[in-house]
Amino acid sequence: MADTIQLLPDHIANQIAAGEVIQRPASAVKELLENAVDAGATEIRLLVKEAGKSLIQVIDNGKGMNETDARLCFERHATSKIRQIDDLFHINTMGFRGEALASIAAVAQVELKTRRSQDELGTYLEMENSMVVRQEPCATAAGTSIAMKNLFFNVPARRNFLKSNAAEMRHIIDEFTRVAMAFPHIFFSLSHNDQQVFHLDKGSLKQRIVQLLGNAYLSRLVPVQEQTDYLNIQGFIGKPDAAKKTRGDQYFFVNNRFIRSAYLNHAVMQAFQDLIPADSFPLYVLFIDLNPEQIDVNVHPTKQEIKFEDEKIVYAFVQAAVKHALAQFSITPTLEFDIDAGIQQSDAVAKPFTDEHRQAASSSELYQAFSKSNQAHFIEKGGYSGIGGSGAATGGAAQEKAMPSWKDFFEKPATDKHTGGLPAGKLGDEEGELYFDWEKPRKKWQLLEHAELLQIQLQYLIAPTLQGFLLIHQQFAHERVLYERYAAALVGKIIASQQSLFPVTLELAPADAALLTELLSDMLLLGYQIDPFGNNSFVVQGSPADIVQGNEKAAIEQLLDQYKHFSSDVKFSRREKLIRSLASQHSIKSGTALTQVEMRRLAEDLLRCAQPNITANGRPTFIDFNQDYLSRSFGL
Template sequence: MPAIALLPDHLINQIAAGEVVERPASALKEMLENSLDAGADDIQVQLQQGGIQLIRVSDNGGGIPVAELPLALARHATSKIRQLEDLEQVGTLGFRGEGLASIASVSRLSLTSRAVGADHAWKVEAQGGELSQPEPAALSAGTVVEVHDLYYNTPARRKFLKTEATEYGHCEDTFKRMALAWPQVAFTLSHNGRISWRLPRQSSHQRIAAILGEHFLEDGLSVAAENGMLQLSGLVGSPTQSRAGRDAQYFFVNGRFIRDKLVSHALREAYRDVLHHERHPVYALFFQLPPELVDVNVHPQKSEVKFRDSSAVYRLLKSTVQQILAGTVAGSGHPVTEPGFTPMPPVMTASPAPTAGNGWAAAPRYEQARMPLGVAEAVPNYFAALKPLDDLPQAPPALPAATDAPPLGYALAQLQGIYVLAQNEHGLIVVDMHAAHERILYEKLKSALDQHSVVSQPLLIPASFHATSLEMATASQQSEALSRLGFELAPVSPTHLALRAVPVALQQADSIALARDVLKDLAEVGSSDVLTARRNELLATMACHGAVRANRHLTVPEMNALLREMEATERSGQCNHGRPTWFQLTLADLDKLFLRGQ
């Protein structure tokens, strides 16, 4: 084995470059951080060939004195920390003192800067580890860093770079992250001589709209919360704005973009009840806390951090976003207290059945005693609106004016036994009745379980079924958990169980199939502590069994009652699996379909 020897500084820098400068976007990130730390409020970025041939960053920051220019390209030289205490409360983006040195070791770099109060600018160049002497240069203010031919002297590493389009895409992502976190700074990005982005100084919401689109700003949900010294602000997307990938997830800690497992898990859990498992939420969140409460020195690229009190951060993120998502209902992005009506108890008395001679079907369309949906009838005048007119027996009933309709409107009809069609002020509403009813039951079950008030409905005739050994054991061991969920199961033989009571909200479900699924979940959970953690999954299964099925004929009052319950139920825009429960077709959409006005 060769003898141990010290590595030359140039090789040390090239090794460090492998960690710090993974690709052109990594170099761009280091350069942008330096400009922001210098107090710049106008930064211009020019790229050629995706940043492989040229990365040029110019700013109007404070500049670097001529005596410090060589140190700016030296390894482990920085103006941002002096002692260990400084490292424990880093308040700047860059601080490691190796960014520019690492970039200079694998490129042809020039640094031109004019310090505040200096007569003119000065320029130094680095190539192949050799640094030139400072020379006078022309520059009105600030600093310009040019990086040419990245990895020209390490061809093996250059082979790992992707196509020009791919590398530019990574650079653009880095640019957008920086611009999103610093709306008070003007940013410009050009590629191969063409301007791609020109962002003036603007407000945070204006910058979010510019980066993520006006639709995200209009449909997104505002976040503003704090807990002691922890502050959270920004926007989260509604579940309908979810995407197939994580490309629109922006989380910043003290202005620094990070990807953190704790943060990702907290936000994913916050969306669990309303997001399909294959979709990912959209958000732009800004987290502020004292620098001493977060360690930003745990990753060479500073893309990960470590919180001193990670549990407090987790709770704040999860609970805040959960509450915001829970405060929205179908048909409105506002809290459930705002729609302007109060749900009434179910109307259980039957109206007189119309006769066949008055132009209406002889079936008792208005009979509410047969309604097993478990939803409240909220608008008493539905019956009046649908009542046959004596003087016009053949005319269909008139709906209330669309301009006076609630958010989800008034029911028109049922389509193929699956969808409810309704009319509101904006046009046509299409509702997936099973998905909507499933969400309503789910939220009722959660609320009842939280209040320890799940009401059981004794069965007139107990349902007996053959049970496996595991089901028999689970029924015995988890009797208390079953009782809290509204079930009463008792053995009637060594191989049979009798179901004697079910939750009243699910009395119309297939009771035996429901009991088997609950026993299966309890057997997999194994203990009541874990049951508490997984109870929502179990309640979702129960709600799915209890929800109205496809091809179930609904009367118009039943359909209207379902719409009103949706408007008063948290998270009712999505079913328990994250699928949308309703969809709006505006009059403009319909006009386009029929080419009206064209």
């Protein structure tokens, strides 16, 4: 009788093990870049084709390998970092398990060229299915060049699980960014399909952050520097006005290794408490250096989750360091002057501020206006003019220009063209399984035909119904209307697009450019006509007909930011994230005054929705004060 338990062949065991380490092209990019860093390279180049599916190549000028090491490096658990078990607790390098190259050789065709500086000739190696198919001396530059081709060629089921090229490229950029951020003293470059995406010269950490995350952060970074006997913390945080709706620009490094830690993230968020809105996330790039004996990095295959010996101490130090940085460096604009020595001898400076002076100053109209609560707007027009004249008027005009274009949405008739192309007639059942019933509002909440609606606090609408009245939250209501409109557009009812008279050129950070590329086809259905223009640039040829023209650049940047905010929730599909982002961005915001026509149009369109009473995020759009509820409330 044959034995039940069998030893797996090496090549199958390697493929199974590879699944833990190489989950997608970005996983291989991470491992190869970290190996190049460990080799002492000062220049590292990453070449990618078809988002890593056909080629990932890393070229470095590190120390290289001799012929024996070149062959041994592809064996499982072959490593130069570990000699005894205690070495695991003194790790100062990026890789140490000896699994990366073995895993790559198990699921891709690999070509290796490597040479030490003291050797005249290097070694060339070809591998397939973990087997060496060719080995010979070669002439090559000092360092190592490793190319992996046709990822998962021998595991087609796993290859079928890969996402689109745009999606996989975003993951590659994320891994590249994490490694390049940690080593600003190393030159890095990234090319995709022979087009350069990043060219990162050696420099300071601040320069590297700006190179990777965009010039918008150039003047919005606050340095963090704390040294203690237990650990050192250094890096940068963003000023509160740089906070975004997404966690994307947040990086923790422990001993130069990128980690994920919700616990330490909470420490930073607590330090920013009351400085940023509750739904915003600050930028931070923080490096924590401590004794390797105080941490365990060997708890996860990707080494992105680590265990601290005393995480409470680390939490306290991180929070204190960020608070100290925010307190030490001004987060609001200031004016600084070198005071002339003569001025310091003037009466205003030299003489004391007497009670008579204090009484005269406090009785002035200007003092009264600012010392009483909510009285600043009572400053008379003929009084204090200030340096810049009437700043309030200028600011008001700027705000009005930037206001979202909800007016077109209300003022245009409810034709197919302006309802997302939705046909008249019922598209869902009475409980609201699908989209709009554009012809009639729900009978349950039918509005009184000639009754006026009331807006209160520029945020809520009171709409009389046959059974009582509805208290509608205008922003949440509009989000629901737009959400269902966009959902219908993505199933074939394309939203009308308005051509731009003067097309706008949009330049994005590489990560955002990769994200926008992934979304272009769906955005076309939603009314955005955007063409790639090369080198992370795009031309906006058209935008949805019912939004204001002339602000396309800001609108798309905000859309990407909102999309990344939803990306943290893995249960959402790409299209779901997109329509939620657009609905949130284009909805009427609280504080916006509405006319009678606009209020009624919003209320009626809300009641035509398939699910009118909640937003896509589950927040209520209105409260129904019907006759039964009112009677019970008054004990009748």
